[in-house]
Amino acid sequence: MIAVVMGVSGAGKTAIGEALARELGWRFIDADDYHPEANVAKMAAGQPLDDADRWPWLDRLNTLLKQEKQAVLACSALKERYRSRLAEGIGRIEWIYLKGDFDLIHSRLAQRRHRYMPASLLESQFAALEPPSR
Numbered sequence: 001m002i003a004v005v006m007g008v009s010g011a012g013k014t015a016i017g018e019a020l021a022r023e024l025g026w027r028f029i030d031a032d033d034y035h036p037e038a039n040v041a042k043m044a045a046g047q048p049l050d051d052a053d054r055w056p057w058l059d060r061l062n063t064l065l066k067q068e069k070q071a072v073l074a075c076s077a078l079k080e081r082y083r084s085r086l087a088e089g090i091g092r093i094e095w096i097y098l099k100g101d102f103d104l105i106h107s108r109l110a111q112r113r114h115r116y117m118p119a120s121l122l123e124s125q126f127a128a129l130e131p132p133s134r
Contacts, residue, residue, distance in 0.1 A: 001070055002065050002073060002090055002093045002094070003024075003026075003072045003073070003093075003094050004072075004073045004075055004077055004083075004094070004095050004096065005020065005074045005075075006077035006078075006132075007076065008076065008125040008126060008129060009076065009125055010100075010105040010106075010108040011098035011100055011105060013074035013075070014032075018072075020072050020096075021071070024072070026070040027071040027072070028071070029064065029073045030074050031075035032074075035057050036057060043121060046121065048124035048125075051081075058082055062085060062086055062087075062088055066089055078125060078128045079128060080132070080133075083095065083132065095132050097131060102122070105122060109122060
């Protein structure tokens with residue numbers, strides 16, 4: 001089984017995902033580690049990613065997940081079509097949606113320094129977010 005901890009930047013995906021993986025004895029995978037350099041540069045410059053930027057990243061993650069029997073992935077997975085792309089060909093995948101309002105998440109981002117994701121992109125993440133229906 002693959003467990004995907006999803007939500008906008010600053011929702012707590014890495015902290016919760018690492019703790020869950022440790023508790024289960026599973027591998028933890030941080031999707032941020034698999035972005036192409038062009039995506040990292042774009043985000044670091046304060047430009048949000050579009051679908052075309054995300055497809056190769058999601059395909060790379062899907063390929064990685066297909067090689068795992070049990071893993072926890074921390075990934076924004078903001079849109080339903082992104083989640084479908086991640087889940088393609090994977091037998092069992094569970095979604096753990098970390099939800100918070102803009103003010104709460106923004107306050108968290110103001111207190112941390114991400115290696116490339118500026119707080120200025122939070123609005124674009126909320127704009128793109130399609131909460132899972134199940």
